[in-house]
Amino acid sequence: MNVQSVFYTSLYFVAVLYTFAFVLYGIRAIKGPTTADIIMAVDCLSFDMAAFMVILGIYFRSILLASGAIILALWAYMLDVYYTKYVLYGEVEV
Amino acid sequence: MIGEAVFLAGMVMIFIGAVYDVIASIGMLRFDDFYLRAHAATVGTIGGAVLPIFGAGLVALVSPWLGALRYFLTGIALTTGVLILLTAPTGSHSLVSAVYFGRIGRPPRLVVDHLAEDLPVRKDVEELVREHEDLPGEEGEARFVFRRVRR
Numbered sequence: 001m002n003v004q005s006v007f008y009t010s011l012y013f014v015a016v017l018y019t020f021a022f023v024l025y026g027i028r029a030i031k032g033p034t035t036a037d038i039i040m041a042v043d044c045l046s047f048d049m050a051a052f053m054v055i056l057g058i059y060f061r062s063i064l065l066a067s068g069a070i071i072l073a074l075w076a077y078m079l080d081v082y083y084t085k086y087v088l089y090g091e092v093e094v
Numbered sequence: 095m096i097g098e099a100v101f102l103a104g105m106v107m108i109f110i111g112a113v114y115d116v117i118a119s120i121g122m123l124r125f126d127d128f129y130l131r132a133h134a135a136t137v138g139t140i141g142g143a144v145l146p147i148f149g150a151g152l153v154a155l156v157s158p159w160l161g162a163l164r165y166f167l168t169g170i171a172l173t174t175g176v177l178i179l180l181t182a183p184t185g186s187h188s189l190v191s192a193v194y195f196g197r198i199g200r201p202p203r204l205v206v207d208h209l210a211e212d213l214p215v216r217k218d219v220e221e222l223v224r225e226h227e228d229l230p231g232e233e234g235e236a237r238f239v240f241r242r243v244r245r
Contacts, residue, residue: 003101004159010105017112021142024119028131034199037128040189044122044135047143047178048115054150054171055108058157063166069147069174073181080185084192 011059018052039083046076097156104156107149115142129202132190139182147175 022045029041050069057066085092118138125131151171154164193199194209 003098003157007101007105007153007157010109014108014112017116021112021115021119021138024116024123025138028119028122034128034193036189036193036198037131040128040131040135040186041122043182043185043189044118044138044142047139047182050174050178051111051143051146051150054147054167054174057170058150058154058160058167061160061163063163063170066167066170069170070177073174073178077181077185080189084188087192087196087198 008059011055014055015052018048021048035083039079043076043080046072046079097158100152100156104149104152107152108146111142111146111149114138114145118142127203128193128199129190132186135186136183139178139186143182144175144179147171147178151175 025041025045025048029038029045032038032041050072053069053072054066057063057069082092115138118134118141121134122131122138125134148171151168154160154167154171157164160167194202
């Protein structure tokens with residue numbers, strides 16, 4: 001039993017756990033009472049999806065799948081900052 | 095030997111990160127206040143995203159079946175981990191401050207609120223905003239005044 005088969009076998013359990021977490025985050029993102037709840041759920045969903053995309057990039061041996069994680073992480077941060085500026089200052093200044 | 099030890103450490107980090115992620119998502123669904131959900135979100139971003147990304151970087155560094163691709167994957171994993179480690183607390187802090195100062199949703203159920211005692215009362219803020227909006231040509235200072243606090 002070499003290293004590769006250990007990784008490929010244990011990734012099934014990790015994928016099940018991550019998918020369960022994604023579904024629960026998605027439920028909160030759909031039924032959130034305010035917009036801030038939706039944005040916080042989408043924020044967590046984006047960061048965890050970035051982590052899962054790096055793991056999938058190792059699984060499929062793809063460099064393109066892993067490099068999208070950087071953009072996904074920065075996009076979630078941009079969502080937070082723009083919502084804060086819109087709520088507190090009334091406008092989004094770049 | 096050292097390669098297998100690093101691989102085992104990376105896989106343990108990935109598993110612990112996945113468990114953190116499930117715990118944070120259950121907390122995000124079950125808590126009934128925004129500020130408690132912010133606590134769950136902190137667990138989900140640092141424990142559930144940064145830890146498995148560093149673990150994936152360690153796994154990719156010692157995986158021989160990836161060939162020359164493993165250095166690219168390790169670099170991407172470490173870069174994304176450091177970026178999330180920097181941006182996730184900043185984003186959560188700004189979002190919670192927006193909800194608190196903008197008075198969105200229900201007010202927080204607190205025993206004592208020291209931040210509300212230190213803030214200026216609402217009439218002062220109104221006067222500040224009105225005085226500032228009458229002044230022409232000083233739009234650079236507008237970013238230090240909360241405009242939505244008036245409601």
